[in-house]
Amino acid sequence: MTFAGSLVSAAESGEGFVSPGPSSFDLPAAFSVAGFGVTKPMLQLVLAAALVFFFFYAAARQRSMVPGKLQFVGESAYGFVRNSIARDIIGSRDFMRFVPYLLALFFFILLNNFFGSIPFIQFPTFSRAGMVYALAGLSWVIYNVAGIRRHGFIGYLKLQTVPAGIHGAMLLLLVPLEFLSNIVVRPVTLALRLFANMLAGHLLILLFALGGEYLLVHGAGLIKPVGILAWLLFIAISFLELLVQFLQAYVFVLLNAMYISGALAEEH
Amino acid sequence: MNGDINGSLNMIGYGLAAIGPGVGIGLIFAAYINGVARQPEAQGRLQAIAILGFALAEALAIIGIALAFVLS
Numbered sequence: 001m002t003f004a005g006s007l008v009s010a011a012e013s014g015e016g017f018v019s020p021g022p023s024s025f026d027l028p029a030a031f032s033v034a035g036f037g038v039t040k041p042m043l044q045l046v047l048a049a050a051l052v053f054f055f056f057y058a059a060a061r062q063r064s065m066v067p068g069k070l071q072f073v074g075e076s077a078y079g080f081v082r083n084s085i086a087r088d089i090i091g092s093r094d095f096m097r098f099v100p101y102l103l104a105l106f107f108f109i110l111l112n113n114f115f116g117s118i119p120f121i122q123f124p125t126f127s128r129a130g131m132v133y134a135l136a137g138l139s140w141v142i143y144n145v146a147g148i149r150r151h152g153f154i155g156y157l158k159l160q161t162v163p164a165g166i167h168g169a170m171l172l173l174l175v176p177l178e179f180l181s182n183i184v185v186r187p188v189t190l191a192l193r194l195f196a197n198m199l200a201g202h203l204l205i206l207l208f209a210l211g212g213e214y215l216l217v218h219g220a221g222l223i224k225p226v227g228i229l230a231w232l233l234f235i236a237i238s239f240l241e242l243l244v245q246f247l248q249a250y251v252f253v254l255l256n257a258m259y260i261s262g263a264l265a266e267e268h
Numbered sequence: 269m270n271g272d273i274n275g276s277l278n279m280i281g282y283g284l285a286a287i288g289p290g291v292g293i294g295l296i297f298a299a300y301i302n303g304v305a306r307q308p309e310a311q312g313r314l315q316a317i318a319i320l321g322f323a324l325a326e327a328l329a330i331i332g333i334a335l336a337f338v339l340s
Contacts, residue, residue, distance in 0.1 A: 022338050084316070193327040196334035203337065251323035254316075 017214045020206035025127055025199070044125045048111040052104065081106050081253065089257035094264055098257070101142060105135070106253040109194070113245035116202055117238065124198040124245065129191070136191035139256050144183070147263030159267065182262075190255060197248045201241045208234035278336040285332030292325035 029037025059074025067075060081103045086095040109126070116124030126132045147156040161178040162171065212230030215223055300318035304311045 088316075189327065192331055192334075193323070196327070196330040199337075200330050200333045247319065247323060251320060254320055 017211065017218075020203060020210055022199075024203070024206055027123070040123060041125045041128045041131065044112065044115050044121065044123065045131065048108055048115065048125065052107045052111055055107075077107070078103060085250075085253055085257050089254065090261045090264070098142075098146075098260055102253050102257060105139075105256065106249055109135070109249040109252055110246065113198065113249055114242075116198065116245060117242055124202055126194050127198040127202050129195045132191040132195040133187075135194075135252075136187040139190060139259070140187040143256070143259040143263045146260055150264050151267075155267075156263070159265065160263070186259060190252065194248050194252050197244055201237075201244055204237050205234060205241060208237060276336075278339065282332045282336040286329045289325045289329035293322055296321040296325060 027040045029039050030043065031038055056074055056078075059070050059077075062068060062071055064071065082095075082099050085106070086099045086102050089095075090098060112125040115121045116127070144156075147159065150156070151159055157179075160182045161175045163174060163178065166174055208230050212227045212234060214227070215230060216227030219227060296318060300314055303314045
């Protein structure tokens with residue numbers, strides 16, 4: 001029997017493969033608090049915040065001149081965000097004000113992303129779109145307020161929407177375009193990048209795992225080894241997902257730093 | 269057997285959308301490799317820029333696959 005034939009007969013017998021889709025991300029409420037359902041992603045957010053806080057609190061508590069192991073790890077982590085992201089992008093004059101936000105943001109997003117790979121949790125929190133848009137909204141508020149405080153409202157708008165060296169009628173075309181691109185679209189793409197990466201990665205993993213299981217159980221004869229191949233790819237994609245999770249957290253914070261630096265930039 | 273082809277226009281859309289980012293990422297890393305080949309000491313500084321460019325270009329392909337699934 002052909003490959004398609006065997007699968008078709010399986011479908012006709014009512015055991016067709018149900019492919020994972022966006023509905024796989026709608027997790028049911030674990031329990032209710034005052035009529036408001038609390039789902040696993042919500043608990044993961046709280047867990048990630050608590051873990052990040054306690055890690056840095058414990059690492060910074062001793063404050064000894066010669067650091068022990070935990071303090072060294074904490075200092076390296078802090079130094080990574082402070083030096084290579086904040087100071088190099090925002091510049092040595094203004095960067096210290098934003099380091100707490102960027103540091104917390106980076107490790108919060110990193111841990112939430114890694115929840116997609118950690119056993120027994122295995123759900124990347126930011127595959128739920130609403131949570132990402134909240135972070136993007138906060139970033140939007142921060143870089144706009146930083147710019148408005150530095151330049152004043154009109155001056156900040158001029159900085160963002162009027163490119164250098166453009167006069168006259170071209171402004172009529174460019175100003176709305178730049179306004180849309182710098183003020184309206186930026187938080188959307190920031191959020192969409194992180195959300196879509198987490199969604200697509202988790203969906204791929206689900207597809208290989210569930211597809212492999214279906215092929216192994218319902219495939220006829222020679223098709224069963226294809227299920228094993230699907231599971232090998234599942235393992236390979238999981239490693240790729242680790243890389244993507246780190247990269248997306250890094251890029252989110254890097255872009256935040258670049259937007260803040262652009263908002264604080266000197267007049268043309 | 270019937271000659272029906274059932275498919276999803278979403279997936280065709282995703283396939284088309286993935287052409288641009290594929291070319292873009294190839295160009296970005298070609299530039300990175302060229303830069304490191306000319307001046308190996310610059311690898312650290314160029315790497316951050318390459319990763320940033322990669323993420324920006326990849327975002328379009330990822331938005332394509334995500335919207336292909338989400339929009340019905």
